Amino acid sequence: MRDLATLRKLNRWKDQSLAAPESGSAHRAEEQYRNWIWTLAEEVGGFKELNVAPGSRGGGRRGRGMVPVQVQLTGLASFGDVQRFLFRFYQADLLHKVVSLRMKSKSQNNDPQLEVTLVAEGLSLPFASDTMDKRDTLFPRPVVSDSDEESVDVAKLRLPSKKAFRVRVGDQYLSESSEKVTDDRTVRFGGPSHGQPVSSIDADAIAELVPVAESRETVVPRDYSWSTRCTLEATCLSREERASKSDRHSRESAS
Structure with missing residues (x-):
């Protein structure tokens, strides 16, 4: 095991x-x-x-x-x-x-x-x-083939099937859509990440497919706050992480 x-x-x-x-x-x-x-x-x-x-x-x-x-x-x-x-x-x-x-x-x-x-x-x-050695960028950068106010379509790439991804275009992040695409060479991303509307995205724009860490799949920006550990270091903690840290601190104090 x-x-x-x-x-x-x-x-x-x-x-x-x-x-x-x-x-x-x-x-x-x-x-x-x-x-x-x-x-x-x-x-x-x-x-x-x-x-x-x-x-x-x-x-x-x-x-x-x-x-x-x-x-x-x-x-x-x-x-x-x-x-x-x-x-x-x-x-x-x-x-x-x-x-x-x-x-x-x-x-x-x-x-x-x-x-x-x-x-x-x-x-x-x-x-x-070895896929990293076959491209110049850290993550795949497909071209947007179509877009509207609700979604964008990008070229389908060989990606891990069980992996969660976001597609980034500019400063916008979109989640993979459950809507079927007739063209089996493309994948659709929509339902703007965290409920924000899709701003205008031109066809032929360069997107970026970003794999999402498992611990961050359900975390949204409003769940985050700052925890300054010292004057030269700061990190973000989610609500769950803050609660876990608080419980751990309480147990240590009690002991």
Whole structure:
């Protein structure tokens, strides 16, 4: 049973990993991850004066062919912009995390512009899915073949059948629709994620298919709040996670 559980975990990590290292180098993984972080911050977070640069690869923590890949983001954003970025960051089913987050206010008003410095780290595993090596982007980028006010159609790709996905076009995220499509070469996404209307999307627009982490499939942005662990680090917690943390703290206090 233990071997079976280990095999399942490794199969899950295979699809969550960044691109596999090549001759010990994680250059492809770094480039794909850096470009994804940049696009997420710019198109979804609305960051200004943005820059995303390669960071330390954490060479001291390598093992069994695993290569940690870090990137550093700097830019200007509001509190809400950062929240939106972090929600979508953690929603993506990747072996990654925010290592550090620093936010410095430029004013004392109610919604100040923040100078943001964020370090994110993903893992590049030697047994990562080889599909990552066959494209330039971290996630598949199909073309929108048709769209209206309620849905968008994109080219069907070979994706894990049991996996939940969102399609992102610009700053919009849509869930897969149960509506049947007559063309078996396309898949329809509609029912705008979290009840927001679909803004105008042009046919031939480039979409992005983002796999959703199992723990985030039912979590929506309004379920999230901030929990600042120290002055240099912040993370998002869902309501369930906050409740679990509160219960654990209560038990520790009681003991």
